[in-house]
Amino acid sequence: MKHFYLYFFLLISAFYNSQELDTISRSNLQGSVSMQFGKFLGTNDYLKELKHRDLIGMSAELTTQTDGSQEWHRRFGKPYYGGGIVAFDYLKNSEMGKPFAVYGTFGGVIKETPTHSWNYETSGGFAFNWTPYDLKKGYINQTFGSSVSIYINLGANYKYYLGKHFDLGLGLNFNHFSNGALKLPNKGMNTFSPKLSLTYHFDERQFAPHDSLSAFNKxxxxxxxxxxxxxxxxxxxxxxxxxxxxxxxxxxxxxxxxxxxxxxxxxxxxxxxxxxxxxxxxxxxxxxxxxxxxxxxxxxxxxxxxxxxxxxxxxxxxxxxxxxxxxxxxxxxxxxxxxxxxxxxxxxxxxxxxxxxxxxxxxxxxxxxxxxxxxxxxxxxxxxxxxxxxxxxxxxxxx
Incomplete structure (x- = not known):
């Protein structure tokens, strides 16, 4: 667990530094918790033989919501950025380990109304605590050769606004795990998960101004x-x-x-x-x-x-x-x-x-x-x- 607290401390430190660099008020902070209920795909011989491929994921994020005051805010749908932690439980396949990931996240609005929005989200970081392939111990799952992997997430969601501070979200996420050939075997893993989330805005929700985009010079x-x-x-x-x-x-x-x-x-x-x-x-x-x-x-x-x-x-x-x-x-x-x-x-x-x-x-x-x-x-x-x-x-x- 000491490694967990170290990663968390580094994540929060980097987050606050990024705020100062971009001069965004802390009143634009938002926190969210979410749950994923999904399945991993049978992308290698070992995984194909498993009858049960269910998983549960739980995550917490702390992010900054941009306010539309800068050009790139408007170009990318009033995006948010920050960091988070997600933990996965592979239920009947617990021998895979109890992995958790520390990641940075970036997302924004595709379309928004006063009551709801359609959004995109991306995340990337590192996952820890996998059970690696070990022939000496008789564990022949070639999905990961090491206990650490890269974590990548792509998703889309619908959010309904509950008053001025809360958003209730429902989305679909794709996750990819791979160690990038740092230790073989490295078959990797892909998962698909419906996702339920609740977001709290520390200050009242802000809507981006509908300003025209600036002229662009190549x-x-x-x-x-x-x-x-x-x-x-x-x-x-x-x-x-x-x-x-x-x-x-x-x-x-x-x-x-x-x-x-x-x-x-x-x-x-x-x-x-x-x-x-x-x-x-x-x-x-x-x-x-x-x-x-x-x-x-x-x-x-x-x-x-x-x-x-x-x-x-x-x-x-x-x-x-x-x-x-x-x-x-x-x-x-x-x-x-x-x-x-x-x-x-x-x-x-x-x-x-x-x-x-x-x-x-x-x-x-x-x-x-x-x-x-x-x-x-x-x-x-x-x-x-x-x-x-x-x-x-x-x-x-x-x-």
Whole structure:
């Protein structure tokens, strides 16, 4: 429990700091509690065999409701933002653990009247306390290889206004859990849940002013980023001359931890207030790409360097950026140029996908996190990113 209180303290501290940075009155605070009653999907062999897939979730959130005084408030439906904690009970599948997640949340209004509203919500954070795959203990659920995972939530809801302070909400939520290949196996989990919520506004509910949107002038940015990450890699299949039963499964899942790091630059052209399109190029060292597993003459799993000299990967990618004040979501499918394919068991496709989250500190410093994957569903690396904006709107006339 001491870890729980630490995460909660950090969450609340970050929340109040974000308020001060955005100069929003604490009278706009709102708190909410909710319950989810849903099911998890049979997305791997272990989960498919389970007869009961029911779950219950309970959450509490503390958020700030924007007041419509800034341009981005009006563009995103008078959004709220803050943080929360959610705990899940998998009922008849309690061996999965008693996971809870600490997360940041962002949502807003799609359509509003004086009595009710239709809304969207998003959340992202980290979930803890899963029971991980452990062949030594006989727990063969390959959903998670570690007790920690990423938590992502997308949802929509209807809220009915009960007086000036309370909202009663009913919605539908999709949750995704994955550890991003930090520890294999990592099949991940998806859930769908109806959600019932009650929200309390510390001050009377505020309605956004119906002001016209400001004119938008297109501009450009050029960013340089460095990044790094770690992934867990394992032996796949079997080598020629061996049978499946020759593979030591315990040694297989011990695997190896490999790092990647790189540098890249990306140019964006802001085409609307919210959206930017761009193109980037990068250079990356992938330790996993430079190594391979094999079975020695006794069938024991070993690892060795794949090339005589380590190789770096050149990649190019188109980019889409959704900007929300100083926060941005980036979608960047890309291609590795000149990548060699030697063993299909280990060589990932030359086409990769990346989703990233970025925050601008001050005017030019960029911090972020990204998930690089391949085949659209297989996690490769979680990237921790640090960057600098070389130019932006104020001096875009240089280009």
């Amino acid at each position: 501009y450009s940015t050029l960013d340089v980023n460095v990044f790094g990450g770690i992934r867990h890699s394992i032996f796949y299949g079997k080598d020629p001359g061996f049978q499946d039963f020759d593979v030591d499964m315990i040694r297989k899942f011990e695997g190896k931890y490999y790092q990647n790091w790189g540098i890249e630059t990306v140019y964006h052209r802001q085409v609307t207030y919210k959206s930017s399109l761009g193109l980037g190029v990068g250079l990356m060292y992938d330790e996993d790409y430079n190594h391979k597993f094999y079975q020695d003459e006794n069938g024991v799993i070993q690892s060795t360097k794949r090339f005589q000299r380590d190789q770096v990967l050149l990649n190019i990618f188109p980019s889409y950026r959704l900007s929300i004040s100083k926060f941005a979501i980036q979608i960047q499918p890309g291609f590795y140029i000149f990548k060699k394919e030697i063993d299909r068991r280990y060589d990932k496709t030359i086409f990769y996908q990346r989703v990233g989250f970025q925050y601008t500190v001050g005017k030019n410093l960029l911090i972020g996190i990204g998930l690089r994957s391949f085949k659209f569903h297989k996690a490769d690396y979680i990237e921790w990113r640090l960057g600098y904006r070389i130019f932006n709107k104020k001096n875009s006339q240089l280009f």
